[in-house]
Amino acid sequence: xxxxxxxxxxxxxxxxxxxxxxxxxxxxxxxxxxxxxxxxxxxxxxxxxxxxxxxxxxxxxxxxxxxxxxxxxxxxxxxxxxxxxxxxxxxxxxxxxxxxxxxxxxxxxxxxxxxxxxxxxxxxxxxxxxxxxxxxxxxxxxxxxxxxxxxxxxxxxxxxxxxxxxxxxxxxxxxxxxxxxxxxxxxxxxxxxxxxxxxxxxxxxxxxxxxxxxxxxxxxxxxxxxxxxxxxxxxxxxxxxxxxxxxxxxxxxxxxxxxxxxxxxxxxxxxxxxxxxxxxxxxxxxxxxxxxxxxxxxxxxxxxxxxxxxxxxxxxxxxxxxxxxxxxxxxxxxxxxxxxxxxxxxxxxxxxxxxxxxxxxxxxxxxxxxxxxxxxxxxxxxxxxxxxxxxxxxxxxxx
Amino acid sequence: xxxxxxxxxxxxxxxxxxxxxxxxxxxxxxxxxxxxxxxxxxxxxxxxxxxxxxxxxxxxxxxxxxxxxxxxxxxxxxxxxxxxxxxxxxxxxxxxxxxxxxxxxxxxxxxxxxxxxxxxxxxxxxxxxxxxxxxxxxxxxxxxxxxxxxxxxxxxxxxxxxxxxxxxxxxxxxxxxxxxxxxxxxxxxxxxxxxxxxxxxxxxxxxxxxxxxxxxxxxxxxxxxxxxxxxxxxxxxxxxxxxxxxxxxxxxxxxxxxxxxxxxxxxxxxxxxxxxxxxxxxxxxxxxxxxxxxxxxxxxxxxxxxxxxxxxxxxxxxxxxxxxxxxxxxxxxxxxxxxxxxxxxxxxxxxxxxxxxxxxxxxxxxxxxxxxxxxxxxxxxxxxxxxxxxxxxxxxxxxxxxxxxxxxxxxxxxxxxxxxxxxxxxxxxxxxxxxxxxxxxxxxxxxxxxxxxxxxxxxxxxxxxxxxxxxxxxxxxxxxxxxxxxxxxxxxxxxxxxxxxxxxxxxxxxxxxxxxxxxx
Numbered sequence: 001x002x003x004x005x006x007x008x009x010x011x012x013x014x015x016x017x018x019x020x021x022x023x024x025x026x027x028x029x030x031x032x033x034x035x036x037x038x039x040x041x042x043x044x045x046x047x048x049x050x051x052x053x054x055x056x057x058x059x060x061x062x063x064x065x066x067x068x069x070x071x072x073x074x075x076x077x078x079x080x081x082x083x084x085x086x087x088x089x090x091x092x093x094x095x096x097x098x099x100x101x102x103x104x105x106x107x108x109x110x111x112x113x114x115x116x117x118x119x120x121x122x123x124x125x126x127x128x129x130x131x132x133x134x135x136x137x138x139x140x141x142x143x144x145x146x147x148x149x150x151x152x153x154x155x156x157x158x159x160x161x162x163x164x165x166x167x168x169x170x171x172x173x174x175x176x177x178x179x180x181x182x183x184x185x186x187x188x189x190x191x192x193x194x195x196x197x198x199x200x201x202x203x204x205x206x207x208x209x210x211x212x213x214x215x216x217x218x219x220x221x222x223x224x225x226x227x228x229x230x231x232x233x234x235x236x237x238x239x240x241x242x243x244x245x246x247x248x249x250x251x252x253x254x255x256x257x258x259x260x261x262x263x264x265x266x267x268x269x270x271x272x273x274x275x276x277x278x279x280x281x282x283x284x285x286x287x288x289x290x291x292x293x294x295x296x297x298x299x300x301x302x303x304x305x306x307x308x309x310x311x312x313x314x315x316x317x318x319x320x321x322x323x324x325x326x327x328x329x330x331x332x333x334x335x336x337x338x339x340x341x342x343x344x345x346x347x348x349x350x351x352x353x354x355x356x357x358x359x360x361x362x363x364x365x366x367x368x369x370x371x372x373x374x375x376x377x378x379x380x381x382x383x384x385x386x387x388x389x390x391x392x393x394x395x396x397x398x399x
Numbered sequence: 400x401x402x403x404x405x406x407x408x409x410x411x412x413x414x415x416x417x418x419x420x421x422x423x424x425x426x427x428x429x430x431x432x433x434x435x436x437x438x439x440x441x442x443x444x445x446x447x448x449x450x451x452x453x454x455x456x457x458x459x460x461x462x463x464x465x466x467x468x469x470x471x472x473x474x475x476x477x478x479x480x481x482x483x484x485x486x487x488x489x490x491x492x493x494x495x496x497x498x499x500x501x502x503x504x505x506x507x508x509x510x511x512x513x514x515x516x517x518x519x520x521x522x523x524x525x526x527x528x529x530x531x532x533x534x535x536x537x538x539x540x541x542x543x544x545x546x547x548x549x550x551x552x553x554x555x556x557x558x559x560x561x562x563x564x565x566x567x568x569x570x571x572x573x574x575x576x577x578x579x580x581x582x583x584x585x586x587x588x589x590x591x592x593x594x595x596x597x598x599x600x601x602x603x604x605x606x607x608x609x610x611x612x613x614x615x616x617x618x619x620x621x622x623x624x625x626x627x628x629x630x631x632x633x634x635x636x637x638x639x640x641x642x643x644x645x646x647x648x649x650x651x652x653x654x655x656x657x658x659x660x661x662x663x664x665x666x667x668x669x670x671x672x673x674x675x676x677x678x679x680x681x682x683x684x685x686x687x688x689x690x691x692x693x694x695x696x697x698x699x700x701x702x703x704x705x706x707x708x709x710x711x712x713x714x715x716x717x718x719x720x721x722x723x724x725x726x727x728x729x730x731x732x733x734x735x736x737x738x739x740x741x742x743x744x745x746x747x748x749x750x751x752x753x754x755x756x757x758x759x760x761x762x763x764x765x766x767x768x769x770x771x772x773x774x775x776x777x778x779x780x781x782x783x784x785x786x787x788x789x790x791x792x793x794x795x796x797x798x799x800x801x802x803x804x805x806x807x808x809x810x811x812x813x814x815x816x817x818x819x820x821x822x823x824x825x826x827x828x829x830x831x832x833x834x835x836x837x838x839x840x841x842x843x844x845x846x847x848x849x850x851x852x853x854x855x856x857x858x859x860x861x862x863x864x865x866x867x868x869x870x871x872x873x874x875x876x877x878x879x880x881x882x883x884x885x886x887x888x889x890x891x892x893x894x895x896x897x898x899x900x901x902x903x904x905x906x907x908x909x910x911x912x913x914x915x916x917x918x919x
Contacts, residue, residue, distance in 0.1 A: 076707075079707065080707075083707055083710075083711065084711065104711075104712050105710045105711070105712035105713055105880070105887075106712075134711065137711055137712075137714070137715040138711035138714070140706045140714055140715070140718055141701070141705055141706030141707040141714065142707055284669065284670075284671045284672075284708070285669075285671070285672075285707075285708050285709065285710065286710070287710040287711040287712060288710065289672070289710065290672055290710065290887060293672075
């Protein structure tokens with residue numbers, strides 16, 4: 001057998017196409033493409049603002065097939081995930097989804113993602129990075145099988161206030177009763193597809209998971225059903241605005257995945273990313289436990305904060321100052337059009353970011369080749385600037 | 400569950416386990432030693448392998464037992480008796496004459512030139528100066544480089560000073576040869592192929608390395624540690640190596656150590672990050688403040704603790720420790736003293752080496768690299784009955800040999816047929832030097848690394864519990880993140896050869912571990 005043919009497709013072929021590619025190409029009017037984990041994906045289809053407002057006002061559709069997906073099966077699947085992830089997976093019921101992080105032994109975050117409990121001994125783990133090596137190393141001693149199923153599962157995010165209605169129009173009766181972080185299997189075209197109430201936009205929204213053969217007909221039916229509900233495909237740029245508005249982290253942007261780090265000390269623990277709530281120290285063992293316990297006792301090195309930045313200039317890559325001292329940097333920033341707030345996510349050195357600390361962002365921006373520097377006051381905010389009630393309501397409101 | 404809570408439970412009554420127990424008990428700790436086998440000593444054992452014929456079934460020579468341990472534990476008073484000491488090593492010449500004798504730093508005989516003899520003495524002298532530096536580090540816990548405390552800084556400072564004290568020439572030479580191979584080093588200094596062959600065998604015995612493998616100067620220095628410990632050649636104990644076990648047991652019991660044989664530990668039980676107790680095969684659970692494993696690190700973590708109970712990064716490090724044994728043991732029960740061509744009866748009791756030149760040894764290794772048997776193995780032969788009649792009926796003899804190489808991961812597996820073949824090859828090899836030996840064999844036993852693994856509960860059958868390679872020594876032994884006899888599991892310590900400084904029958908791992916445990 002040809003050895004190459006035995007390798008996963010993404011290791012042998014430059015720039016894969018997702019099963020939705022024929023439809024994506026058709027919709028991508030401006031030819032703005034970028035690479036995402038080896039796949040050709042659109043940064044934008046038409047106009048970033050249009051696409052963003054489709055997410056916030058109607059229904060936006062995003063091809064998330066390139067998201068790395070692992071299938072974990074076997075008698076020890078739950079025990080395996082409990083050692084791999086910081087959260088308590090034993091508490092995750094079948095047909096439920098959880099946001100997760102995984103750490104290395106140093107307690108630094110390797111990646112964040114979501115875990116879906118498909119059955120007692122069957123899970124899907126979605127991550128930003130490809131982390132198969134770490135997952136395989138972690139499998140020693142467990143009766144478990146780990147498969148990279150990225151290319152075998154086509155996935156679409158269907159996000160926005162009319163998303164539930166659009167899916168109901170497609171024939172998915174009872175869609176409104178699906179709770180946040182729940183999932184359900186539906187019949188479509190004689191095949192089974194899974195729909196979860198999850199997303200990365202901070203709004204009411206769903207993700208649909210299906211066999212690649214279903215992809216094109218699902219896309220067609222979806223857009224047909226959403227025609228009168230303002231449905232629109234969106235690319236990675238619009239998604240980025242939405243996720244910053246919702247205050248969600250991006251691996252590789254807001255933290256460097258631990259297994260990619262070259263320089264000592266550049267990793268971030270969950271406690272240093274504001275994700276301490278994902279760590280269950282009551283579990284006897286998980287990778288990173290010892291280091292995180294120590295960090296909990298002696299205090300983390302960094303504090304991750306959401307900032308409301310004065311003015312409307314995005315504080316991208318800005319230094320954050322406290323009384324004239326540089327105490328951190330912005331990892332993600334943007335003007336949030338719906339919340340009408342200038343938001344930044346920033347990593348500050350401890351102990352800065354205490355109540356009462358006066359923080360300023362040093363912002364540079366250019367207009368017609370003219371650079372301007374300004375110092376903008378920042379206020380730490382604890383809640384996302386975009387958090388509509390419908391995100392968590394069941395039944396999901398109609399619109 | 401037994402009620403008594405011990406200060407320390409030691410898993411495995413190998414020599415390091417017993418030594419560790421002795422030191423802990425000397426400091427007033429209550430110690431329980433649990434041994435899976437029926438007898439204590441691990442690879443320091445004497446066993447009857449044919450009716451009336453006994454042999455040191457694991458280690459056959461005592462050549463680097465640490466003298467501080469012998470005096471600290473008063474082992475002589477407890478009955479340590481040598482059958483022979485400071486034996487010569489004789490490099491056998493295939494031509495049946497012109498064998499070369501090595502005694503400490505002196506070589507003679509055969510066609511050895513005066514220049515080679517002189518060069519050899521000078522080389523050994525220099526290497527022994529390097530060994531003195533190493534010994535200072537081996538005698539203490541290995542220093543951590545990051546997170547080092549004053550104790551570690553002192554060790555590092557002393558290492559630096561010791562290196563400096565070597566003088567400019569020696570220091571730069573130590574740094575030059577420390578990482579290279581024995582093949583190049585010996586070629587730089589010596590001409591005689593037979594002498595070089597024998598010396599190169601010393602550098603690779605028990606390891607998965609050939610004379611041309613980098614790292615083999617270091618393993619040679621490691622072997623020379625024995626000479627630094629005043630072993631001017633290997634020694635034999637009266638009644639075989641089991642005597643060392645008996646003496647250590649006697650001394651331990653004298654200190655109040657409780658030793659239970661036939662008590663295999665099945666699991667080390669954790670409470671979150673901390674070792675709390677052990678469970679035996681019979682279901683008994685015994686609690687202790689410290690659990691000390693004399694088992695090798697792979698066995699300790701894969702079998703006893705369980706990989707799923709430690710964090711994944713450390714689990715991976717444990718799995719990649721290189722510790723596949725590559726040496727077999729051959730035991731022969733003989734009707735009479737074998738007649739090695741060109742040796743008299745007294746010389747037959749020396750350490751006999753089959754390694755006619757360095758390429759012979761390297762070629763033997765080539766096969767092992769690919770999981771094959773060496774058709775012409777190198778060998779280290781001992782006929783202890785020349786010095787110790789207690790091991791065989793009157794007039795009869797036993798021969799014990801280390802057969803280098805015999806890969807643990809044999810391509811075809813260690814089936815009975817493969818073992819028969821390997822045994823035949825080994826005997827044929829000896830017969831080239833002692834032609835009548837086949838007629839004298841009453842019984843034979845061949846122990847592959849798979850057998851050694853099973854008999855001594857040592858993963859891979861590796862007698863050092865892990866290669867003595869530069870990436871697996873000092874603060875990286877057994878693996879980074881698990882050093883200074885501690886492990887990522889609180890209250891779980893390692894005291895075996897898998898920990899610094901490793902060893903044959905040296906004992907420093909057990910002694911140093913006890914010091915660390917007492918430090919708390």
